[in-house]
Amino acid sequence: MTYDLGIEGGDVVTPDGVNRLHVYVADGRVAVVGPERRDARERVDASGLLVFPGMVDAHVHLMDPADPSREDFPTGTAAAARAGVTTLIEHTHAQPVITAADLARKRAYLRDRSRIDFGLAAHAWPGRQDEIAGVWRAGVAFVKAFTCTTHGLQGFTADELQALFSSVASVGAVCLVHAEDEALTSDAEARLRASGRDDGGIVPDWRTREAELTALGRTALLARRTGARVVAAHVSHPAALEAADGLVVESCPQYLTLREGEVLDQGAFRKFTPPARARTDADLEAMWSALADGRIDYVSTDHAPSTPEQKRAGSIWDVHFGLPGLDTTFSVLLDGANAGRITYSRVAAAYAEAPARLYGLWPRKGSLDVGADADVVLVDPAEAWTVRDEDVISKAGWSPYAGRTLVGRAVRTYGRGRLLAADGEVVAEPGWGRWVPGAGAS
Numbered sequence: 001m002t003y004d005l006g007i008e009g010g011d012v013v014t015p016d017g018v019n020r021l022h023v024y025v026a027d028g029r030v031a032v033v034g035p036e037r038r039d040a041r042e043r044v045d046a047s048g049l050l051v052f053p054g055m056v057d058a059h060v061h062l063m064d065p066a067d068p069s070r071e072d073f074p075t076g077t078a079a080a081a082r083a084g085v086t087t088l089i090e091h092t093h094a095q096p097v098i099t100a101a102d103l104a105r106k107r108a109y110l111r112d113r114s115r116i117d118f119g120l121a122a123h124a125w126p127g128r129q130d131e132i133a134g135v136w137r138a139g140v141a142f143v144k145a146f147t148c149t150t151h152g153l154q155g156f157t158a159d160e161l162q163a164l165f166s167s168v169a170s171v172g173a174v175c176l177v178h179a180e181d182e183a184l185t186s187d188a189e190a191r192l193r194a195s196g197r198d199d200g201g202i203v204p205d206w207r208t209r210e211a212e213l214t215a216l217g218r219t220a221l222l223a224r225r226t227g228a229r230v231v232a233a234h235v236s237h238p239a240a241l242e243a244a245d246g247l248v249v250e251s252c253p254q255y256l257t258l259r260e261g262e263v264l265d266q267g268a269f270r271k272f273t274p275p276a277r278a279r280t281d282a283d284l285e286a287m288w289s290a291l292a293d294g295r296i297d298y299v300s301t302d303h304a305p306s307t308p309e310q311k312r313a314g315s316i317w318d319v320h321f322g323l324p325g326l327d328t329t330f331s332v333l334l335d336g337a338n339a340g341r342i343t344y345s346r347v348a349a350a351y352a353e354a355p356a357r358l359y360g361l362w363p364r365k366g367s368l369d370v371g372a373d374a375d376v377v378l379v380d381p382a383e384a385w386t387v388r389d390e391d392v393i394s395k396a397g398w399s400p401y402a403g404r405t406l407v408g409r410a411v412r413t414y415g416r417g418r419l420l421a422a423d424g425e426v427v428a429e430p431g432w433g434r435w436v437p438g439a440g441a442s
Helices: 073-083 100-112 129-138 158-171 182-194 202-206 209-226 238-243 262-270 281-293 329-338 344-358
Strands: 002-014 017-026 029-034 039-045 050-053 055-060 085-090 117-120 143-146 174-178 229-232 248-251 376-386 405-415 418-422
Touching (some): 002 029, 017 050, 017 344, 055 344, 073 085, 073 418, 100 117, 129 158, 143 158, 158 174, 158 229, 182 202, 202 262, 238 281, 248 281, 329 344, 329 405
Parallel strands (some): 055 085, 085 117, 174 229, 229 248
Antiparallel strands (some): 002 017, 017 029, 050 376, 376 405
């Protein structure tokens, strides 16, 4: 048999290890992974490179169609493709998907806009838990809930969260929870505003450790009582990992790399929530250790960009929360592996297989097993590169890592056996990416 594509001589990285193997593709799927060379119409020499499954970023905000001035699907998925992300799961706060009809409209709108494959998530709404079954069976990857009013979305009280989790459990859905306590955040905001403060330091004083710990503890308790599958979103520090006991834990590169004090100088460019918590090198190393040993189940970007002009368009109170991340997250993890903080296999597990499994996309996504979609990323593990704002594809046009040198970078990205990006250039066109339904799709 002659295969469509052969990726030969590279070190194949899976959660189970790294091995010198050849990968052959037929009809957009992985057909053979093994030590013997086969016939192929196109051959790629991967000598000296790592061969990863395509990354699966499960927490992305592309603001499309709600606020495309901040980000849209054609641009955001271009950033993803160049960086080695071949599948993402998106949800937009400004125009949330709540019903199955909302999902159908969004799918239709996105039919010609994505350069990579994508899933979609829904927002839960207090008092409307009757919508959960419908959106889950329509194919959302998860439903999102807030425990405090944020981004214009209403927070859930404890009794409302319990009712939501009961509905989630009844249909086998997955719920992603943004956990900050409403009473503590609103009280802190009132006191800080009354004091007249508008410096960057209001962010950690407003969105406090205590608010995150309190909400995580309550969320974990209610998840246990209802039997719901619940994910703690963007867990920010080691104590929060303990509070999230029993929950699936998501974290993000900003909690592995950025420090709490940066907001004092950077202001709105470090306004995201929960904020960076690390105060010392030991704090950062503790989070890397938690990723290495599996206390952090998976990594996402929580990509929520704003342009520099938008970040400067008002007081620290008024500008958008959020950071760009799609351009850099995979390389931040590769850099951590190069430094010995985690293994390359752990990168594959935490940023590809684990989110794909959790959200019903595996084994089609997040895997190099035979039969999986041929989503493959070739990585130069030795390439040292400096992050520059002018190189960012995201509409943000800036990165919190600007000026940092990272070691490790995606050099070729394939989706379903087709070249999506190579040597920094994106070749995939909008509309090539397909919607991938979640586990509940009927």
